[in-house]
Amino acid sequence: MKFVELARFDSRLEAEAIGHALDQYEIPFLVQSAGVGMFGLGMVGKSPVPVSLCVPDYRLDEVRELLSCVAGPVEEDEEPHDG
Numbered sequence: 001m002k003f004v005e006l007a008r009f010d011s012r013l014e015a016e017a018i019g020h021a022l023d024q025y026e027i028p029f030l031v032q033s034a035g036v037g038m039f040g041l042g043m044v045g046k047s048p049v050p051v052s053l054c055v056p057d058y059r060l061d062e063v064r065e066l067l068s069c070v071a072g073p074v075e076e077d078e079e080p081h082d083g
Helices: 012-025 057-071
Strands: 003-009 030-032 051-056
Touching: 003 012, 003 057, 012 030, 012 051, 012 057, 051 057
Parallel strands: none
Antiparallel strands: 003 051, 030 051
16 A cells, blocks of 8 residues: 655654544544654654655545545645655
């Protein structure tokens, strides 16, 4: 399964919260950040590097549509980021 970046967040907690909202739709997700451990910088406060929320590439459009119902449209990147 190939994961692609859906959005970037300032903290891991924000990305995890959105990811877990997808659980009810049985949509898997990954939260990635370079050099930031699970309980290190960025877990609660602002991360020193962007935190990416990634979803399966074949469900990307579905997730964008779901999230647009609660947060407005999710902006599409010009180039998808591989996860």
